[in-house]
Amino acid sequence: MALEVGQAAPAFEGVDQNGEVVKLEDFKGKKLVLFFYPKDNTPGCTAEACNLRDNYTSLLEKGYEILGVSPDGEQSHQKFIEKHSLPFRLIADTDKKVHELFGTWGEKNMYGRKYMGTLRTTFIIDEEGKIAEIFKKVKTKDHTNQILGV
Template identity: 65%
Template sequence: MTNLKVGDKAPAFEGVNQSGEKIALKDFEGKKLILYFYPKDNTPGCTAESCNLNDNYDAWLAKGFEVVGVSPDSEKSHQKFADKFGFRFNLIADTEKEILEAYDAWGEKSMYGKKYMGVLRKTFVIDEKGVIQEIFEKVNTKDHTNQIINTLNL
């Protein structure tokens, strides 16, 4: 765990999106970025969160933000997920969990008393200079856009 906090430089990353293209943090220099980590494609909470961000994608672009989702699912899984719901932003396939670990989004979880390792749902708002502006550790999957807007007073 690196214990990232607001004001820290966002860890550099590079991964492959749903179309097989390389996506890196440096691609977003000069833009603000909503980088969200989610457990699994096509699950209720992850679908609600991704759809909410996609439904408001034009508003994010108008505010100078780009949106990128990251999960350990494969490129092929991301392609099906993006096609099914018409996502217009990148989904990075982090099958090796390198980005997840760099952003403290991989850790111990508990369900029905059983402990296991998994994705910790988090969102990072990164400014134009690559500095973490806000971290959401309790994500409102159904209304994440307004959660971000209200917290940042956008």
């Protein structure tokens, strides 16, 4: 069942790049940009993460916290964060539990080849833990403006 705007966001729990537990309830009272991306250090994912990094201060000023999720492991996330100076945490969702809660693990098709992977999606979760917005067509190089509605 697909998630919809207005629904309560699934109560997820994952582990970040440092092995620390991250939960939805950690963000109560804040707006959360929860972005799912396929793979660390690939062109589209790097463009998306760097766009959020470059606009991090303005997002924080507007009350947003940012959290990325991909199936990569903790070490891969650490390298991605170091290489691109990312100021936000990344969940290492190697068992895809968070992906499954949000419906972001599914069939993809590239050059006629079908495979399972991350469906690039961003969820904006409001201060009460409800889904305020869902972006399924993410503009990787201009994602902050999508989020802020510019």
